[in-house]
Amino acid sequence: MPGSRRSHHPPSAERGDAVNGPKLTDMPHQGVKVFADYTAPLTLACEAVVVGSGPGGAVVAKELAEAGLDVILLEEGPPFGAADFRQDAGASLRRTLREHGMRAAMGQTYMPTMQAVALGGGSLINSAICARAPAFALEHWRERTGIGLTRAELDPHYEKVERFLGVEPTRPETLGRRNQLFKAGCDALGISSEPTPRNVRGCKGSGECFTGCRTGAKKSTDVNYVPAAIRAGARVYTSVRAERLIHDGRAIRGITGHVVEPFTGRESHAVRITAQTVVLAAGCMQTPVILQKSGLGGRWVGDELQFHPGLALMAIYDEPIDPWEGATQGYHSLHFLEEGVKLEVLWAPPAILATRLPGIGHLYQRNLLNFDRMAPFDVIAAAERSRGKVRAPLFGWEPRISFDLHKDDMAVLMRGLAILSDISWASGAVGVLPGIVGLPDVLCSKEQAEMLRRAEVRPRDAVIASNHAFGTTRMSRRPEDGVVDEYGRHHTVQGLYVADSGLFVGSPSVNPMLTIMALADRVAQCIAGNR
Numbered sequence: 263m264p265g266s267r268r269s270h271h272p273p274s275a276e277r278g279d280a281v282n283g284p285k286l287t288d289m290p291h292q293g294v295k296v297f298a299d300y301t302a303p304l305t306l307a308c309e310a311v312v313v314g315s316g317p318g319g320a321v322v323a324k325e326l327a328e329a330g331l332d333v334i335l336l337e338e339g340p341p342f343g344a345a346d347f348r349q350d351a352g353a354s355l356r357r358t359l360r361e362h363g364m365r366a367a368m369g370q371t372y373m374p375t376m377q378a379v380a381l382g383g384g385s386l387i388n389s390a391i392c393a394r395a396p397a398f399a400l401e402h403w404r405e406r407t408g409i410g411l412t413r414a415e416l417d418p419h420y421e422k423v424e425r426f427l428g429v430e431p432t433r434p435e436t437l438g439r440r441n442q443l444f445k446a447g448c449d450a451l452g453i454s455s456e457p458t459p460r461n462v463r464g465c466k467g468s469g470e471c472f473t474g475c476r477t478g479a480k481k482s483t484d485v486n487y488v489p490a491a492i493r494a495g496a497r498v499y500t501s502v503r504a505e506r507l508i509h510d511g512r513a514i515r516g517i518t519g520h521v522v523e524p525f526t527g528r529e530s531h532a533v534r535i536t537a538q539t540v541v542l543a544a545g546c547m548q549t550p551v552i553l554q555k556s557g558l559g560g561r562w563v564g565d566e567l568q569f570h571p572g573l574a575l576m577a578i579y580d581e582p583i584d585p586w587e588g589a590t591q592g593y594h595s596l597h598f599l600e601e602g603v604k605l606e607v608l609w610a611p612p613a614i615l616a617t618r619l620p621g622i623g624h625l626y627q628r629n630l631l632n633f634d635r636m637a638p639f640d641v642i643a644a645a646e647r648s649r650g651k652v653r654a655p656l657f658g659w660e661p662r663i664s665f666d667l668h669k670d671d672m673a674v675l676m677r678g679l680a681i682l683s684d685i686s687w688a689s690g691a692v693g694v695l696p697g698i699v700g701l702p703d704v705l706c707s708k709e710q711a712e713m714l715r716r717a718e719v720r721p722r723d724a725v726i727a728s729n730h731a732f733g734t735t736r737m738s739r740r741p742e743d744g745v746v747d748e749y750g751r752h753h754t755v756q757g758l759y760v761a762d763s764g765l766f767v768g769s770p771s772v773n774p775m776l777t778i779m780a781l782a783d784r785v786a787q788c789i790a791g792n793r
């Protein structure tokens with residue numbers, strides 16, 4: 263009987279993976295304007311312009327369009343389809359990432375950090391982990407800048423986003439040995455762990471999230487929120503870089519920019535859009551650049567940059583485990599979250615992981631031959647004591663990024679690395695590659711690995727990287743303490759909003775994407791309600 267079947271999943275339209283007529287998955291980018299479509303300067307008008315199609319911007323564009331607003335979504339990068347993805351790390355990073363994957367924060371150490379330039383932003387190349395920030399993290403935010411945001415307040419937004427994305431725990435059949443070994447090690451030590459909740463459907467466990475999902479299983483915002491925005495009437499322009507806000511210091515009037523060629527960034531036609539509402543969701547590195555170049559770089563803009571710095575080790579097993587099989591980051595442990603430590607299973611293209619192997623010449627070759635017996639595990643730290651800054655460059659649009667890792671946060675990272683080592687031994691590892699200058703290349707026993715607990719390691723002695731960045735346009739109750747209020751409204755310029763990870767007032771303790779989307783949903787609700 264029609265309609266009598268019951269399902270755990272919401273109706274597909276609510277879930278964002280189907281349309282009336284052809285399936286969205288067949289042509290997810292239909293209606294998206296691309297570089298080849300522009301033959302003259304663009305002069306447009308609308309009610310709301312959203313800048314950036316990542317987790318923050320895509321949510322706002324859909325929600326505003328569905329609320330009946332005339333919306334334009336601008337995205338600097340091009341769209342990528344499943345057929346465009348390359349497994350080759352170099353080729354992939356060059357095409358999908360800012361500064362061709364060479365971006366780094368400079369401070370007492372050089373810390374690589376990746377931001378995408380593509381339709382879908384970071385969601386296109388991330389590991390799809392969807393985690394809600396714990397209540398204690400949001401409580402810290404409240405204490406810091408007086409905002410009234412609580413976990414209970416954010417939960418309905420989390421639920422709505424999770425339902426639309428179709429978030430579910432990583433399925434057992436897609437774990438592979440790498441994720442299973444991490445679970446086994448945690449179980450043996452009484453450390454709680456769980457399959458990561460992810461926005462995927464039909465994941466094949468190919469471990470390729472980082473270079474783009476060739477099977478179309480990952481539900482990045484370019485294949486759900488952006489098409490839904492288009493269905494609701496939004497106009498989406500890729501290869502358009504928003505550059506300067508049009509404003510008089512009190513109210514927003516629109517934005518200007520340029521059409522830019524994919525991969526080279528060469529400017530072609532000028533763009534001018536008039537609108538009563540502008541939502542900046544260009545990511546926490548680019549949004550401050552737009553504000554600073556528009557004469558709105560007051561106190562706090564670009565300040566308070568925070569990261570989740572990450573460290574990884576390689577566990578070595580005595581038999582092949584084919585680590586390339588299994589969901590990219592299919593298991594994690596939230597056991598030590600209140601200490602500022604999150605533990606994860608990792609995978610990345612071999613060309614990247616192989617740079618972590620020790621030795622040169624024959625020794626390096628021997629290590630490479632054992633690649634099929636190695637599993638990378640990583641720790642990310644909340645790093646609440648560490649800060650950085652983002653500053654617009656004098657020429658061009660790529661920000662100068664600085665960051666200093668506080669020595670106490672470095673100690674937290676090392677504590678996490680020592681726990682990962684314990685998990686490795688408990689899962690049957692026969693060796694651990696710690697990747698720390700000044701320590702042995704290979705730790706050969708659990709007893710020897712205890713040195714991870716005693717070693718005083720400086721940031722520059724470890725290979726630290728971070729792809730979770732936030733805080734550069736933070737929310738605050740009073741204008742004296744931040745850039746926007748808790749609904750993303752700019753404190754002084756009416757009609758101007760922020761809806762990306764720059765909103766965060768501190769670490770969310772877990773991976774940031776879901777919290778960005780929940781906050782963006784809340785920002786959109788505020789804009790639609792204010793009409």
Ligand SMILES: Cc1cc2nc3c(=O)[nH]c(=O)nc-3n(C[C@H](O)[C@H](O)[C@H](O)COP(=O)(O)OP(=O)(O)OC[C@H]3O[C@@H](n4cnc5c(N)ncnc54)[C@H](O)[C@@H]3O)c2cc1C
Binds near residue numbers: 337338377543763764
């Ligand atoms: C390799 C990797 C793995 C990750 N894994 C996870 C994970 O599993 N789970 C998780 O929660 N988080 C993960 N993250 C982090 C997460 O992806 C980011 O925090 C998130 O994408 C940030 O969302 P955003 O909307 O703030 O900005 P972004 O995703 O950076 O989106 C901003 C968009 O704006 C566009 N843009 C920028 N400037 C302009 C301009 N001037 N004009 C027009 N458009 C512009 C950009 O091209 C981009 O598409 C990962 C990140 C990386 C790099």
Ligand code: SF4
Binds near residue numbers: 464467470
């Ligand atoms: S693990 Fe592979 S199949 Fe699964 S979402 Fe990532 S890239 Fe797609």
